[in-house]
Amino acid sequence: MxxxxxxxxxxxxxxxxxxxxxxxxxxxxxxxxxxxxxxxxxxxxxxxxxxxxxxxxxxxxxxxxxxxxxxxxxxxxxxxxxxxxxxxxxxxxxxxxxxxxxxxxxxxxxxxxxxxxxxxxxxxxxxxxxxxxxxxxxxxxxIPIIRPLQESLAGDAVQRVLGIVNGTTNFILDAMTTTGAGFSDALDEAQRLGYAEADPTADVEGFDAAAKAAIIASLAFHTRVTIGDVHREGITDVTAADVRSADEMGCVVKLLAICEKISTPDGDAVSARVHPAMIAKSHPLASVRGAFNAVFVESESAGQLMFYGPGAGGxxxxxxxxxxxxxxxxxxxxDVHGPGDTAHADLDVLDVGRARTRYHVSIDVDDRAGVLASVADAFAQYDVSIKTVRQEGHGSDAQLVIVTHEADDAALAATVEVVRALDMVRDVSSVMRVEGLN
Amino acid sequence: MxxxxxxxxxxxxxxxxxxxxxxxxxxxxxxxxxxxxxxxxxxxxxxxxxxxxxxxxxxxxxxxxxxxxxxxxxxxxxxxxxxxxxxxxxxxxxxxxxxxxxxxxxxxxxxxxxxxxxxxxxxxxxxxxxxxxxxxxxxxxxIPIIRPLQESLAGDAVQRVLGIVNGTTNFILDAMTTTGAGFSDALDEAQRLGYAEADPTADVEGFDAAAKAAIIASLAFHTRVTIGDVHREGITDVTAADVRSADEMGCVVKLLAICEKISTPDGDAVSARVHPAMIAKSHPLASVRGAFNAVFVESESAGQLMFYGPGAGGxxxxxxxxxxxxxxxxxxxxDVHGPGDTAHADLDVLDVGRARTRYHVSIDVDDRAGVLASVADAFAQYDVSIKTVRQEGHGSDAQLVIVTHEADDAALAATVEVVRALDMVRDVSSVMRVEGLN
CATH class of the missing domain: 3.40.50.720 (NAD(P)-binding Rossmann-like Domain)
Incomplete structure (x- = not known):
């Protein structure tokens, strides 16, 4: 030795x-x-x-x-x-x-x-x-993010980290936003240009981002989070229609890694999840283009910080x-060594069902009297408060677009189940989380 | 002890x-x-x-x-x-x-x-x-910037740092951009809201930013730069017309601290300067609003990084x-201590005259034949290459708006002297550096 x-x-x-x-x-x-x-x-x-x-x-x-x-x-x-x-x-x-x-x-x-x-x-x-x-x-x-979390913010209390931590998916979603293309065309283009691998699973299904979310959550909250603790949804189901809906709301679609400290009746806990989300264009993360990465940190004293740069490459x-x-x-x-990792906080990792955010839900419905009342009733049943409803199209092409106030993920999921089962509902065509809107 | x-x-x-x-x-x-x-x-x-x-x-x-x-x-x-x-x-x-x-x-x-x-x-x-x-x-x-420069980038070669490092001036320039107000109205507003002090000199004349530029340049290039080495221009002369011209060029006006490593025939040297500049809206620094700060770093291996957050406050x-x-x-x-400051590179600090950038020059002229030829001749005399010329207004209200290719600061200054002395030129109403445009 x-x-x-x-x-x-x-x-x-x-x-x-x-x-x-x-x-x-x-x-x-x-x-x-x-x-x-x-x-x-x-x-x-x-x-x-x-x-x-x-x-x-x-x-x-x-x-x-x-x-x-x-x-x-x-x-x-x-x-x-x-x-x-x-x-x-x-x-x-x-x-x-x-x-x-x-x-x-x-x-x-x-x-x-x-x-x-x-x-x-x-x-x-x-x-x-x-x-x-x-x-x-x-x-x-x-992008320096490990050292800032371990050292620069060592005297602060990080509350939340939102990250665009996978360049391939950001490239694809950015291309969908810019050109109006669907997922598979944008993936083809990314592969052609070398931004996506021949087998893109690790990127587009969010495995790569989930690994990074686990590392970030562990450091930010001084606890242990493994990749198995991270709720993960990829971007393969994101449609051109979702991207258009986001635009109409003043948002863009990004694959976000979200790590949060959450107060529960049993004390503080953490939540870590990776999924596509609509994010307000006014949010600094919305302007992260192409294959760039960025990590946005909210902490008690420092307020909002963002770290931006190339996320990959030799x-x-x-x-x-x-x-x-x-x-x-x-x-x-x-002959010394650095502070090492501290996991003294030893926090529980919450199930994604207990994460709270806002939702954009598109529902294909029959265009007849009472449909809005029935749908609204389903939301009320699970205490999911509706912020805006917009009807689009008519007849067999009618659609309700609902944006909720903040709600539990589990409550939203249960609501969607009920809505999907309604007689006058043909399909719930899209459910997407929304971040950074007031 | x-x-x-x-x-x-x-x-x-x-x-x-x-x-x-x-x-x-x-x-x-x-x-x-x-x-x-x-x-x-x-x-x-x-x-x-x-x-x-x-x-x-x-x-x-x-x-x-x-x-x-x-x-x-x-x-x-x-x-x-x-x-x-x-x-x-x-x-x-x-x-x-x-x-x-x-x-x-x-x-x-x-x-x-x-x-x-x-x-x-x-x-x-x-x-x-x-x-x-x-x-x-x-x-x-x-915003973690000292530690990233001292540690995270310790294995890389920083080439250039562009910073918005003074919240007061960014607030004022952002207000001028948003509302079309002139400098003094925007300053009044900033003072009313507590973003500028009763005596705003240290901020609006660039002294605060120049101190930060000296610190950044020293760390980024492993050499000694003091505030006396930093070329400094404040924002008091920035007009609503400058802000409008910037907008027409797809730019916004920011007070930038620019620290660069420059190759000269005598070896590497550094340049550090603080001045208002037009910067392309597509540049990440352009979207830094209000009293926020951001530091943009270009380095050989890492490429472009940006650090963003609140620049002041308790x-x-x-x-x-x-x-x-x-x-x-x-x-x-x-019982150890950190790496400390290394000034082993011991680089010369270049006079601002040797800094190279692009310029936006507004010239009030008599609207008559030959004026463009005479002005163009003055630029050619000092090897300042013109990228675009635009004439605005007519008669006694005529103006030439010239954007140059990259040129030495000293050459541009000499050109402006000659232009100002031309018969048919009534005034050189504005000279502003331009960053981040292709």
Whole structure:
């Protein structure tokens, strides 16, 4: 185990993974080594790069002997100061990170999936090893959000975080808003331009955003939230009609990750959910275009803050990784470690049914007397208060568009069930949450 | 001198100043002491508050014996872990901070004027004392910008920072944009609503923004920039006509703090300037309304980032102060100190004449043949390339509106001199820089 406190001796760094992000990290470490050394106060030495296959053409001017396929041996060599993990996925990333910590290295990782599933385990291992685990790159690429939550807002009480944390879905929804296209045409275009993968499931079904929501909620509220705690709805059901309705209400449709602290009769609790929502055009998040990400934080003293930037990509993610690397290397040099993760608040995670927001509901109805009364009655039955009703079309094309006041998610869901069963209702064609409207 | 490394013993904190920010810090320290202790890992104890006059009604439930008028004795007591300075101004803040560091305390300060004038001196003193000096609250209130520059972007190369860092002037310019009012009416309104002080000089003449520009440029480029190095123009000459012209170009007028790294034949240098500018409505800074602040960062790997939030006010500034307090207290507890300020790049600061940007120039002319040729000739003489020319009005009311390609500030100034002296030119009624247009 590497117990010696380095002072001016070179800090030894190993890199796990050499894909888009990893090769950019290796390139910058090599090119900017002198500048980074000045910022850290000691030189850094890249001593090994673990890859799946040797011999793949990598556009890196590095000696071949740096590369190895034996990641386990690399992290166990015992003289490493920092291990940078950019393999992704659960295994072998988890066991490699745990081994790195056990052998005395601090860890920098961009692995949102692992952190969202098993962050607590990693944080405990780091605490026990008295080393750092830094992960700015895991949420929203180069946008500093982890450090602001952990440090800048450490003296404040965060109440709510709203994030656009997936670039692919924001690109698709922005294209739908701009061109009027439906979901599948916009997805095709995103794939053609390289903003969506061939299998877009992780993005469009909200899995990627849910992992980030779990990480954000844990840090913002000093508690443990895993991806399994996050309510998740993707954007595959968002229609061109939804986007038009949003526009008519002065809104745009965004896939939001929403993390909230909620007061309950049993004390404070947290709620974390990912779903498409209409958001007022006057809200700063509404102007986040294309594949950009942004995280909007509401806290007691600081008020409203927003962090905006590119949420993905090799170079931005490498920037976040290198920022973390400089920080943990500075700590290694002083033989200290950062504050780590605090989960002292230990809050319950509420079921999405208890989240409260407003709703936009489109109902296809028969155009005859009494239909509004019956529908309104169903809403009243579950205490869902209606703010506006608008009838559109006539005859067999009639539609009621209802916007509610704030209501429980469970109450709204029950209301929709009842409405759907009404004789004169042909279909509830769309239900969407609404954020940021007065 | 306080040399003992605290472990779980309470950390002793003294507060210098108990105005709007100081009393909010004291209130939150008292109310949230238990929560802050959990985040720091040790309790904190507020041991003294230095004020100018005792007995002033302060809405604080604190024992009278905490208050003292002898700030010098307070910082010299020798057992302090952290001194929070929120007095402002150069003296006695400077000598109190230096004394606090000498006596072994880390320092948290919101004092932009002092940092912009003599930051180097304070940073050296902190380094020598092996203590922290933290100052997130000095720039843009609660918006985390110091820490992102010092830490998150520590592995990246910042190229340019554009900031709206003064809430008063943004409120005034936003009101002019929204209502069409002139500067003095908008200032009156801002004063009436409490967004501008009775003597608004520090804000409207750009002194406050220039101090923040000096701090940002120093951190972003790892060099020393003082307020004296910052070119400064206020907003008092911005007219309703300028705001209208901006709108016609698809721009809004903002007071921008611009910090740039510039390649010269003699190597890299920096430029820092504060002046009103037209900025494209599509630029994220254009949508920063009212008294909000935002800082837009362009860096090599991360690309474009923006940080947005309230730039002033007691509670937001207190949030930033407490965030810093938690960080430096964590460090005191481990008996370490943060990375400190690095000025290793040691770059020259360029005269504003060498800054390059685009210009919008309004020229009142006689409406006769040859006027455009003469004016165009003057621009050509100094190599200032014209992008668009538009003639407005006729006869004695004729005006040429010229937008240039990028040009040196000095070349543009020389051009304006020549144009102003032309026979057929009655006046150059407005010259304004343009940012963010393609």
């Amino acid at each position: 590497n117990t010696a406190a380095p002072s001016d001796r070179p800090l030894k760094v190993a890199l796990l993974g050499c894909g888009v992000v990893g090769s950019e990290v290796a390139r910058l470490l090599t090119r900017d080594g002198d500048e980074l050394a000045r910022r850290i106060g000691a030189p850094i030495e890249l001593v090994g790069i673990a890859v799946r296959r040797l011999g793949r053409a990598r556009d890196l001017d590095l000696p071949a002997e740096l590369f190895t396929t034996d990641a386990h041996a690399l992290v166990a060599r015992g003289d490493l100061d920092v291990v940078v993990e950019v393999i992704g996925g659960i295994e072998p990333a988890r066991e490699l990170i745990l081994a790195a910590l056990e052998h005395g290295a601090s860890v920098v990782t961009a692995n949102k999936a692992l952190l969202a599933e098993d962050g607590a385990h990693l944080f405990e291992a780091a605490e026990k090893a008295e080393r750092d685990i830094a992960f700015e790159a895991a949420v929203a690429g180069a 170079a931005p993610t490498a920037s976040a990784v290198l920022g973390d690397l400089v920080s943990v290397a500075r700590n290694r040099r002083q | 306080n040399t003992a490394a605290p472990s779980d013993r309470p950390l002793k904190v003294a507060l210098l100043g108990c105005g709007v920010v100081g009393s909010e810090v004291a209130r939150l320290l008292t109310r949230d002491g238990d929560e802050l202790a959990r985040r720091i890992g040790a309790p904190i104890e507020l041991v003294g508050i230095a004020v100018r006059r005792l007995g002033r009604a302060r809405d604080l439930d604190l024992p009278a014996e905490l208050f003292t008028t002898d700030a010098h004795a307070l910082v010299a007591r020798g057992d302090l872990d952290v001194v929070v300075e929120v007095i402002g101004g150069i003296e006695p803040a400077r000598e109190l901070i230096l004394a606090a560091l000498e006596h072994g305390a880390s320092v948290v300060t919101a004092n932009k004027a002092l940092l912009a004038e003599d930051g180097a001196h304070l940073f050296e003193a902190a380094e020598k004392a092996e203590r922290d000096i933290a100052f997130e609250a000095a720039v843009a209130g609660a 509670a937001p500034t207190a949030s930033a102060v407490l965030g810093d307090l938690v960080s430096v207290a964590r460090n005191r507890r481990q």
